Amino acid sequence: MSKHQELEDYRQQIRECVKCGTCRAHCPVFNQVQSETVVARGKVSLAEALLDDKIELDQRLISDISQCLACGRCVKDCPNQVPTDEIILALRRRIGREKGLTLFGRGISTVLQRPRLMNLLTRLGRAFSWLVFRKVPKGSGLRLRFPAPYITRDRTIPAIAPQAFRQRHPEFIAGDAEKPLVTFFTGCMINYMLPEIGDCVLTTLKGLGMNILIPRDQGCCGLPALCAGDGQGAARLADRNLEALTAHKADFIVTACASCHSGLTKHFRELGPDHAQLASKVMDIHMFLQQQGLAETLQQLPRQQNPRPVTYHVPCHLRQPGLKEAPQNLLAALPSVRLVEMKHADACCGLGGTFSVYHYDISKQLGSIKAEGIRDSGAEVVATACPGCMMQLQDTINHAGLPQQVCHVLELVAADLKKA
Numbered sequence: 001m002s003k004h005q006e007l008e009d010y011r012q013q014i015r016e017c018v019k020c021g022t023c024r025a026h027c028p029v030f031n032q033v034q035s036e037t038v039v040a041r042g043k044v045s046l047a048e049a050l051l052d053d054k055i056e057l058d059q060r061l062i063s064d065i066s067q068c069l070a071c072g073r074c075v076k077d078c079p080n081q082v083p084t085d086e087i088i089l090a091l092r093r094r095i096g097r098e099k100g101l102t103l104f105g106r107g108i109s110t111v112l113q114r115p116r117l118m119n120l121l122t123r124l125g126r127a128f129s130w131l132v133f134r135k136v137p138k139g140s141g142l143r144l145r146f147p148a149p150y151i152t153r154d155r156t157i158p159a160i161a162p163q164a165f166r167q168r169h170p171e172f173i174a175g176d177a178e179k180p181l182v183t184f185f186t187g188c189m190i191n192y193m194l195p196e197i198g199d200c201v202l203t204t205l206k207g208l209g210m211n212i213l214i215p216r217d218q219g220c221c222g223l224p225a226l227c228a229g230d231g232q233g234a235a236r237l238a239d240r241n242l243e244a245l246t247a248h249k250a251d252f253i254v255t256a257c258a259s260c261h262s263g264l265t266k267h268f269r270e271l272g273p274d275h276a277q278l279a280s281k282v283m284d285i286h287m288f289l290q291q292q293g294l295a296e297t298l299q300q301l302p303r304q305q306n307p308r309p310v311t312y313h314v315p316c317h318l319r320q321p322g323l324k325e326a327p328q329n330l331l332a333a334l335p336s337v338r339l340v341e342m343k344h345a346d347a348c349c350g351l352g353g354t355f356s357v358y359h360y361d362i363s364k365q366l367g368s369i370k371a372e373g374i375r376d377s378g379a380e381v382v383a384t385a386c387p388g389c390m391m392q393l394q395d396t397i398n399h400a401g402l403p404q405q406v407c408h409v410l411e412l413v414a415a416d417l418k419k420a
């Protein structure tokens with residue numbers, strides 16, 4: 001089985017942290033908590049002290065290490081490019097191995113590694129949803145009727161779809177013979193909760209004449225397991241996906257989820273040459289569509305009178321140059337859309353994988369910054385490129401009592417393509 005690096009393997013990079021504190025200005029969690037132990041510099045110091053046997057893995061340390069969104073802002077702005085996000089994940093793996101996973105971490109990692117169990121639980125979830133959840137007004141999600149561990153009653157979560165995306169569609173959809181074969185990696189949220197986004201992916205790919213493959217045996221990208229500290233579980237999922245995604249010789253592998261994109265590129269590459277080769281074929285769908293000339297095609301469609309004001313939230317995992325602009329370029333080209341700016345557009349939504357489960361109070365504070373930007377933008381719709389961000393933005397909007405609709409960029413793209 002493949003394996004991620006140990007904390008020990010980062011010793012040299014840990015030493016390269018010069019404790020300048022630049023990361024303090026960019027860390028969303030530090031901005032809220034103002035504690036040195038939660039900022040990257042503090043966590044790198046904790047890692048060093050742990051490696052030198054100066055401290056032990058106690059509850060305080062475990063809590064500090066859990067306070068990270070894995071957003072990567074500290075790496076981007078670090079003068080020495082210390083891979084603080086990777087060091088923090090290596091610390092979590094060591095915690096998971098030596099102290100065990102949390103109940104939630106163990107639960108999520110176990111379920112996501114077992115597709116049959118996942119299918120059973122989603123069937124049960126559908127059947128008993130009425131008993132456990134109540135609907136939030138305007139069809140914007142569900143809330144628990146009763147208090148439950150890890151999920152508070154005021155948190156909005158999406159409903160489980162009546163039928164999973166991969167059950168709704170054949171494994172192969174033929175396009176034009178001379179066009180590439182594109183594998184669609186659905187990710188768990190699109191498969192089980194938001195299959196309509198997957199439908200929009202198919203609409204856009206079919207519109208371009210692509211041959212489409214939706215491998216049945218694909219699984220979770222592994223990022224939730226990795227963030228929970230289950231390195232072995234994440235590596236097992238990566239090995240399974242490697243097998244499923246290389247069974248056919250696809251030209252491209254596309255994702256419509258920023259987190260899955262990070263799981264299948266950055267974290268996949270860490271696992272060896274075969275994984276790195278697969279990662280080189282993975283593309284965010286917006287980037288892929290842009291490279292295929294879709295923005296130009298959309299621009300040629302007749303402009304709609306009174307286009308709707310739409311603003312864009314930048315997911316943390318799509319903040320790199322190119323990836324950041326591609327969804328916005330597609331939005332700007334849509335005949336039914338007037339793209340408007342949002343203050344704090346690339347501020348983290350506050351989800352951060354398991355972070356929002358353990359630190360929902362901080363998550364909501366980050367959400368309130370986002371809500372301010374959404375309110376001031378004057379937009380009717382907040383579009384983004386990550387189903388996880390969509391869930392968090394909907395929760396934020398519900399808490400703030402805002403009227404805006406949250407959607408995936410591809411939902412707007414597919415709607416305009418269907419009208420054309």
Ligand code: SF4
Binds near residue numbers: 019024041084
């Ligand atoms: S910015 Fe980089 S070098 Fe400076 S303290 Fe943070 S992690 Fe260390």
Ligand code: SF4
Binds near residue numbers: 038085
């Ligand atoms: S990854 Fe994000 S939340 Fe975590 S320490 Fe770095 S800046 Fe802070």
